[in-house]
Amino acid sequence: MNHLGDAHLRTWTLRFMALLAADAQDQLAWLGERELETVSVVEEVELLCRISEELAERGAFEPKDLRDLQAIGRRLGEIDAACRVGLWANALATEPAWADIRPLARQFLVTTLGDWRQPLPRPVRPHRGNY
Template identity: 40%
Template structure:
């Protein structure tokens, strides 16, 4: 099977970062609008992050953002391993240090790649 178009893969990564970078209130509104749970934010990033190395090799992503992307992955992975399920509640988006750290890093990557971090939140189609 052929891998997706590099521009499509880059867009997926940037959209996942855009959602991760958004302020907590916007994230909560986005989750409610799409009727999905908080961990979808982390799952979207996880899927897109797997393509980051290839995007760098293809010249579609700056090598300098890889450390921040890896740190976001580590933060979210640590949160996933936590026994505290409260970290995955919508309220945690505004108070949990892990979410705040991931948000800061995502903003830094978006500024490096796009010149600014504030982008329109992505639209998704949920298959039920």
């Protein structure tokens, strides 16, 4: 791994996978009062899954790590457009894809880090007003 950006993208991928791997109640607790749109989560994870192959070519991930990320990307691609609308907290309870993605994210973390139980990313505070 020779790019500072690669290290950042690797870290971001691992943190997002930790969030996807967490139990549903932990995901909901992490969300708290945040109104995170499902489509934003899907797009972010799809992007991370797409760039993972290039990151592996540059040494940020091992080629064996890609199998689970690709499976996550495929499962996300199966989520119907209507199910991408609304809050992620609601989708976690109603869209079966999230329950399917959880074990894939866990397997990715086990393969990559040796354990799926990782700290959840620090939540980003929403922007409020002008700078």
